[in-house]
Amino acid sequence: MKQITGGVTAAKGFRAAAVEAGIKYQGRTDMAMIVSDVPAAFAGVFTTNVVKAAPVKWDQRMVEREAYAKAVVANAGIANACTGQEGMDYCRQTAEAVEASLGIPQDQTLVASTGVIGMQLPIEKLTAGVRALSEKLGDSIEDGHAAARAIMTTDTEPKEAAVTVEIGGKTVTVGGMCKGSGMIHPNMCTMLSFVTTDASISKEMLQEALQEDVKDTYNMVTVDGDTSTNDTALVLANGMAGNPKITEKNGDYRKFAEALNQVNTALARKMAGDGEGATALFEAKVIHADTKENARKLARSVVGSSLSKAAIFGHDANCGRFLCALGYSGADFDPEKMELYAKSRAGEILFYCDGKVPDFDEEKAAKILSEEEVTVLADMKMGEAEATAWGCDLTYDYVKINADYRS
Amino acid sequence: MKQITGGVTAAKGFRAAAVEAGIKYQGRTDMAMIVSDVPAAFAGVFTTNVVKAAPVKWDQRMVEREAYAKAVVANAGIANACTGQEGMDYCRQTAEAVEASLGIPQDQTLVASTGVIGMQLPIEKLTAGVRALSEKLGDSIEDGHAAARAIMTTDTEPKEAAVTVEIGGKTVTVGGMCKGSGMIHPNMCTMLSFVTTDASISKEMLQEALQEDVKDTYNMVTVDGDTSTNDTALVLANGMAGNPKITEKNGDYRKFAEALNQVNTALARKMAGDGEGATALFEAKVIHADTKENARKLARSVVGSSLSKAAIFGHDANCGRFLCALGYSGADFDPEKMELYAKSRAGEILFYCDGKVPDFDEEKAAKILSEEEVTVLADMKMGEAEATAWGCDLTYDYVKINADYRS
Numbered sequence: 001m002k003q004i005t006g007g008v009t010a011a012k013g014f015r016a017a018a019v020e021a022g023i024k025y026q027g028r029t030d031m032a033m034i035v036s037d038v039p040a041a042f043a044g045v046f047t048t049n050v051v052k053a054a055p056v057k058w059d060q061r062m063v064e065r066e067a068y069a070k071a072v073v074a075n076a077g078i079a080n081a082c083t084g085q086e087g088m089d090y091c092r093q094t095a096e097a098v099e100a101s102l103g104i105p106q107d108q109t110l111v112a113s114t115g116v117i118g119m120q121l122p123i124e125k126l127t128a129g130v131r132a133l134s135e136k137l138g139d140s141i142e143d144g145h146a147a148a149r150a151i152m153t154t155d156t157e158p159k160e161a162a163v164t165v166e167i168g169g170k171t172v173t174v175g176g177m178c179k180g181s182g183m184i185h186p187n188m189c190t191m192l193s194f195v196t197t198d199a200s201i202s203k204e205m206l207q208e209a210l211q212e213d214v215k216d217t218y219n220m221v222t223v224d225g226d227t228s229t230n231d232t233a234l235v236l237a238n239g240m241a242g243n244p245k246i247t248e249k250n251g252d253y254r255k256f257a258e259a260l261n262q263v264n265t266a267l268a269r270k271m272a273g274d275g276e277g278a279t280a281l282f283e284a285k286v287i288h289a290d291t292k293e294n295a296r297k298l299a300r301s302v303v304g305s306s307l308s309k310a311a312i313f314g315h316d317a318n319c320g321r322f323l324c325a326l327g328y329s330g331a332d333f334d335p336e337k338m339e340l341y342a343k344s345r346a347g348e349i350l351f352y353c354d355g356k357v358p359d360f361d362e363e364k365a366a367k368i369l370s371e372e373e374v375t376v377l378a379d380m381k382m383g384e385a386e387a388t389a390w391g392c393d394l395t396y397d398y399v400k401i402n403a404d405y406r407s
Numbered sequence: 408m409k410q411i412t413g414g415v416t417a418a419k420g421f422r423a424a425a426v427e428a429g430i431k432y433q434g435r436t437d438m439a440m441i442v443s444d445v446p447a448a449f450a451g452v453f454t455t456n457v458v459k460a461a462p463v464k465w466d467q468r469m470v471e472r473e474a475y476a477k478a479v480v481a482n483a484g485i486a487n488a489c490t491g492q493e494g495m496d497y498c499r500q501t502a503e504a505v506e507a508s509l510g511i512p513q514d515q516t517l518v519a520s521t522g523v524i525g526m527q528l529p530i531e532k533l534t535a536g537v538r539a540l541s542e543k544l545g546d547s548i549e550d551g552h553a554a555a556r557a558i559m560t561t562d563t564e565p566k567e568a569a570v571t572v573e574i575g576g577k578t579v580t581v582g583g584m585c586k587g588s589g590m591i592h593p594n595m596c597t598m599l600s601f602v603t604t605d606a607s608i609s610k611e612m613l614q615e616a617l618q619e620d621v622k623d624t625y626n627m628v629t630v631d632g633d634t635s636t637n638d639t640a641l642v643l644a645n646g647m648a649g650n651p652k653i654t655e656k657n658g659d660y661r662k663f664a665e666a667l668n669q670v671n672t673a674l675a676r677k678m679a680g681d682g683e684g685a686t687a688l689f690e691a692k693v694i695h696a697d698t699k700e701n702a703r704k705l706a707r708s709v710v711g712s713s714l715s716k717a718a719i720f721g722h723d724a725n726c727g728r729f730l731c732a733l734g735y736s737g738a739d740f741d742p743e744k745m746e747l748y749a750k751s752r753a754g755e756i757l758f759y760c761d762g763k764v765p766d767f768d769e770e771k772a773a774k775i776l777s778e779e780e781v782t783v784l785a786d787m788k789m790g791e792a793e794a795t796a797w798g799c800d801l802t803y804d805y806v807k808i809n810a811d812y813r814s
Contacts, residue, residue, distance in 0.1 A: 051734035051742040082730060082742070084763040117727020118764035229731055306713070320524020323489060324636055327458035335458040335489070356491040357525035 001259060003266075007160030009144035010175030012198040013037040013240040016143045017136035018150035021129030023122060024077030024115060029150035031075045031126070033098075033133040034194060039068035039108065040238035043207040045214050047231035053081035055111040056230060058091040062110060067203060069236055070104045072194055073130060074112040074151050076179070079190060081117040081229040090121050097127040101134035112232050114153055114179060114190040148177035151192055155179050155274055161266035165259040167252050168243040172199045174259045176235075180221070180271035190230040191218060191271065195263055199256050200239035201246040208249075209257045210235050217264035220300060220389040221272050235260070268390060272303075273373070275392030282312045282393055283375040284322075287386045294331035295380075295387035301329030302376055303391030312374055313393035317342060317365035319352040322376050339379045344371035408666060410673075414567030416551035417582030419605040420444040420647040423550045424543035425557035428536030430529060431484030431522060436557035438482045438533070440505075440540040441601060446475035446515065447645035450614040452621050454638035460488030462518040463637060465498040469517060474610060476643055477515040478505050479601055480537060481558050483586070485528050486597060487520040488636040497528050504534040508541035519639050521560055521586060521597040555584035558599055562586050562681055568673035572666040574659050575650040579606045581666040583642075587628070587678030597637040598625060598678065602670055606663050607646035608653040615656075616664045617642050624671035627707060627796040628679050642667070675797055679710075680780070682799030689719045689800055690782040691729075694793045701738035702787075702794035708736030709783055710798030719781055720800035724749060724772035726759040729783050746786045751778035 009016050014036055018029040044063045046056050062069065073094050080087045095109040113121070137143070148158035162175030176195030201209075210233065218233055239245070246252045273281035284302035289295035302308055305325035311318045319340055327335065340352035346368045351360050368374070416423050421443055425436040451470045453463050469476065480501050487494045502516040520528070544550070555565035569582030583602030608616075617640065625640055646652070653659045680688035691709035696702035709715055712732035718725045726747055734742065747759035753775045758767050775781070 049731060049734035050738075050740060051730050079727070082727060082759065082763050084743075084761060086763070117725070117730065118759070227735060229727070229734065318524070320486070320489060320636070323458050323524065324456060327456035327636060328634060331457075333457060336491075352489065352525070354491060356489050356493070 001163055001165045001262060004162045004164055006141045006162040006175050007144035007148050007177040008034050008175055008194055008196045009139050009141065010162035011173040011196045013238050014196045015137040015139045016147040017133045017138065018146035019129055019132040019136060021075065021125050023075055023125055029146065030077050031073070031129040031133060032147035032150040033130070033137065034072040034147065034196060035102065035137055036070050036196070036236055036238040038238050038240065039070055040236040041201060041203040041206050042069040042110070042237070043203065043210040043235045045210055045233045047227040047229060049227050049229050051082065051229045053079055053113060053230040054083055054087035054091050055080055055113045056232060057088065059110050059112070059232060059234070062107065066107050068108055069110050070108040071098050071102065072110045072112065072234060072236070073098060074192060075126065076151050076153050077115040078113060078119050078121050079115045079117045079230050080113040080121050083120055086120055090123050090126065093123055094126055094130060097130035101131050110234055112192050114151065114192055114230055117229060144175070144177065151177070151179040153179060157274060159267055159270040159274070161263045163259050163262045165255055167199065167255050170241045170243040172241040172243055172256065172259065173197060174199070174263050176263050176267055178267040178271060190228045193218065193233040193267060195235040195260065197235065197237045198239065198241035199237050199246065200241065200243050201237045201256060205246050205248070205253060206235055206237050209253070209260055213257065213261050213264050216387070217261065217268040220296065220387065221268045221391070272390030272392055277395040278392030279395055280312055280371070280393045281373045282309060282391045283373065283388060285375055285377045285386070285388045287377065287379050288382055289380045289385040290383040292385045292387065295385040297329045297331045298326050298378060298380070299387045299389035301325045302378070303389045306394055309391060309394035312369060313395050315366045315369040317351055317362065317369060319357055323352060326378060333380050333382060337381045339381070341377040342368050343375040343377055344368045344373060346371050408669060409571045411569045411571055413548045413569040413582050414551035414555050414584040415441050415582055415601055415603045416546050416548065417569035418580040418603045420645050421603045422544040422546045423554040424540045424545065425553035426536050426539040426543060428482065428532050430482055430532055436553065437484050438536040438540060439554035439557040440537070440544065441479040441554065441603060442509065442544055443477050443603070443643055443645040445645050445647065446477055447643040448608060448610040448613050449476040449517070449644070450610065450617040450642045452617055452640045454634040454636060456634050456636050458489065458636045460486055460520060460637040461490055461494035461498050462487055462520045463639060464495065466517050466519070466639060466641070469514065473514050475515055476517050477511045478509065479517045479519065479641060479643070480505060481519040481599060482533065483558050483560050484522040485520060485526050486522045486524045486637050487528050488524040490527055493527055497530050497533065500530055501533055501537060504537035508538050517641055519599050521558065521599055521637055524636060551582070551584065558584070558586040560586060564681060566674055566677040566681070568670045570666050570669045572662050574606065574662050577648045577650040579648040579650055579663065579666065580604060581606070581670050583670050583674055585674040585678060597635045600625065600640040600674060602642040602667065604642065604644045605646065605648035606644050606653065607648065607650050608644045608663060612653050612655070612660060613642055613644050616660070616667055620664065620668050620671050623794070624668065624675040627703065627794065628675045628798070679797030679799055684802040685799030686802055687719055687778070687800045688780045689716060689798045690780065690795060692782055692784045692793070692795045694784065694786050695789055696787045696792040697790040699792045699794065702792040704736045704738045705733050705785060705787070706794045706796035708732045709785070710796045713801055716798060716801035719776060720802050722773045722776040724758055724767070724769065724776060726764055730759060733785060740787050740789060744788045746788070748784040749775050750782040750784055751775045751780060753778050
C-alpha cells in the first residue's frame with residue numbers, strides 16, 4: 001500500500017472538472033463533475049436523517065436499481081433539501097443535461113448538493129454549469145484538485161487522499177475527495193465524499209466494503225444518527241486496473257477494503273481537523289473496551305462533547321470533561337479502574353487513574369493540549385476492543401460561522 | 408394553585424442558611440444548608456452517568472435505606488467527583504459535622520456538590536462551614552434566597568419558585584431552588600434541585616411523583632443520558648401542612664403532583680434561560696406527535712442542536728437547522744406533512760410546510776427570533792402527544808466560559 005498525491009482523478013479512467021456556476025457563491029467555483037470513461041460499479045451510503053434532501057433520494061434510488069454509474073455532479077451553496085417535488089425535478093434535469101452534453105444515460109448520473117436548506121436551486125445555472133463542466137473534464141491531479149475545491153462550503157481547504165495497492169498482480173488505485181466539516185458533531189453540516197477506483201469489483205462487494213468501512217471512518221467523525229439531510233458517500237469502481245474481478249470476500253477483497261479504509265480515514269481526519277472555526281484536530285482513542293460497539297460509543301461521546309471540545313480549545317487538562325462524556329456514552333465501565341491520558345507531539349500525560357486525578361504537571365499538560373493534533377486516550381481495562389473518533393475543538397469562530405450561516 | 412414568592416423556606420418548618428466557606432470561590436457565599444424542623448419523607452433522582460460523584464452515591468444510599476431526612480448540605484466550587492475513597496469520607500464527615508452542630512443523626516443528612524471535577528474538597532473549611540450554617544438558619548424568604556445564591560456556579564442569578572395548593576382542606580406549600588445551567592445540552596454542567604414541601608405524603612408516593620415529574624421538567628432541559636457526574640434532584644416533605652397523608656394515587660396525589668410540576672417547570676425554564684452565555688430562552692414545543700416519548704425526543708433534539716442554538720443566537724430563521732434536528736432525533740415522521748413555526752412575544756410565523764419553505768417575511772422572522780424567549784413549534788400532524796423542551800442559544804460567551812472553566 002502506498003500513499004500517493006491526488007484525489008478523484010488518481011485512478012485510471014476518471015476525469016473531473018470544476019466551474020463557477022454562480023449558484024449562490026460569487027467569484028469561486030461551486031460545481032464539480034466526475035466522469036468515468038467506462039460504466040462503473042458503484043456504491044452509496046447516505047444520511048439516516050428522516051429528512052432527506054432530493055439528491056439523496058435520487059442517488060438511493062440509483063443504488064437500488066441501476067448496475068452502473070458514469071457521472072457524478074455536485075454543487076455547493078444550496079442543499080436542495082426541503083424543496084418538495086421541484087427539488088426532485090431538478091435532479092432529473094441535471095441528469096438530462098449530462099445526457100445532452102456527454103451522451104451518458106440519465107440513470108447513470110449521480111447528484112449531490114450541499115449548502116443552505118429550503119432554498120430552490122437556480123436550475124438554469126445548474127444546467128449551464130453541466131454544459132461548461134462537460135467541456136472542461138480532464139484527468140490530471142489539478143483537475144481532481146479543482147473538483148475538491150468546488151464542493152467546499154465552510155471548509156477552509158480542499159480534502160483529498162489516494163493510495164495504490166497491488167491486487168492480483170495489478171496496481172489498483174483508490175482516490176477520493178470530500179467536503180465536510182461544518183460543525184461535525186453534535187450535528188454536522190453536510191458531509192459529501194466521492195471515491196473513485198480502477199479496481200474491478202462487483203457492485204455487491206463494493207457496497208459491502210463501503211458500508212463496513214464508514215463505521216470506522218465517516219461515522220466516527222459524524223456520529224451515527226446525527227447526520228444532515230444531505231450526507232452522502234459514493235464510490236465508483238470502473239475496473240480499468242484489470243485485476244481479477246473481486247466477487248467474494250477473499251484476500252483481494254481485504255486488500256481493496258484496506259485501501260478504501262486508508263483513503264476514507266485520511267479524508268475523515270481532514271474533515272475533523274477542518275471543523276468550523278477549529279484550531280485543533282481532536283482525536284479520542286479508546287483501547288481495551290469490552291466490545292467494538294462500546295469502544296465506538298465511548299470514543300464518539302468524547303469528541304462529540306461540547307465541554308471536551310471547549311476544554312481542548314482552552315488547552316485545559318480538565319479530566320472531568322472527558323470522563324463525564326465517557327460516563328454518559330451509554331457504554332458501561334468501571335470508573336475506578338480505567339485510565340485517561342492526553343497525548344500529542346509534545347508528549348503524553350496520565351491525568352486520571354484509580355478513580356481520581358493524580359498530581360500532574362499542569363504546564364506540561366497545557367503544552368500537550370496546545371498542539372494541532374491532540375489525542376485523549378482512554379484505557380478501559382476491560383477487553384481487547386478499540387476505536388478512534390475524530391473531532392475538533394469548539395471555538396468562538398464556530399459560533400460566529402453558525403450564528404448567521406445563511407447570509 | 409397559586410404562585411407565591413419564595414423558595415426552600417416557603418413551606419412550613421423549613422429553615423435555610425448560606426455562608427462564605429471559601430471552598431474555592433472568594434468573596435461570595437458557597438455553602439448552603441436546608442433543615443426541616445421535623446424528620447421529613449424524602450425522594451431523590453440522580454444522574455444516570457456511569458461516573459457518579461461521591462455525594463450522589465451518598466444520597467442514593469440514603470434514598471434506598473433511610474425513612475427520613477432532616478438536613479441538606481450543598482457546596483459550590485468543587486464537585487467532589489472522581490475523588491476516590493477520600494471523597495466518600497468527606498460526605499460522612501459533613502454529616503458528622505451536622506450531627507455535632509444540630510444533633511441530626513448522620514443518616515438524615517443529604518449532601519450535594521457542584522463545581523470542578525477531580526479536585527479534593529478542603530474538608531476543614533467544609534466542616535467549619537457546617538458549624539457557621541447551623542448558627543445562621545432562618546425561615547424567612549431572604550434565608551431561602553441566600554441559600555439559592557450560594558449554590559450558583561456559572562449561573563448569573565439564583566433560581567427559585569414556590570406555589571400553594573389546597574389539599575384536604577389544608578394549604579400545602581411547595582417551594583424550591585436550583586442551580587443548573589452550565590451548558591445544558593449537549594452535556595450539561597451539574598444540575599442541583601432542592602424542593603421542600605410541608606405536604607404529608609409517604610416516601611413511596613413522593614419518590615413516584617418526583618420520578619414521573621422529572622421526565623417532563625428537568626429531563627427536558629438536560630436531555631436523558633447526557634447528565635453530569637453530580638446531577639441531583641431532591642424533595643423533602645415534612646407533613647407540617649397537616650393534610651391527610653397521601654399514600655396512594657388519589658385526587659390529593661394528583662394535586663400535589665401538579666404543584667410539584669409547577670415548581671419544577673418554573674425552575675427548569677429558569678435553568679434553560681440562564682444557560683452559560685445565553686441571551687435567550689429557547690423553547691421547542693412539539694404537538695400532534697404519535698407518542699409522548701417521540702414528542703419528548705423531537706423537542707429535546709431541537710433544543711439540543713448546536714446549529715439550532717446558534718441560529719437562535721443569530722436571529723436566523725434557518726428552518727433547515729430545526730428540521731435537521733427533528734430528523735435525527737430518532738423519532739419517525741413525514742417531512743412532507745409536518746409544519747414548523749417560530750413564535751415569541753413579537754408574533755408567530757410559519758416557516759416550513761408541504762415539504763418546503765414557503766415565502767415568509769424575513770424581517771418579521773428576525774424580529775420574532777430576537778425576543779428573550781423564543782419558541783420553535785413543530786406540528787407533526789400524527790397524533791395527540793405533545794412535549795416541551797427548554798434550552799438556550801449558543802453564544803460566543805458559552806465558548807469563553809468553557810474554554811478555561813477551571814481557572
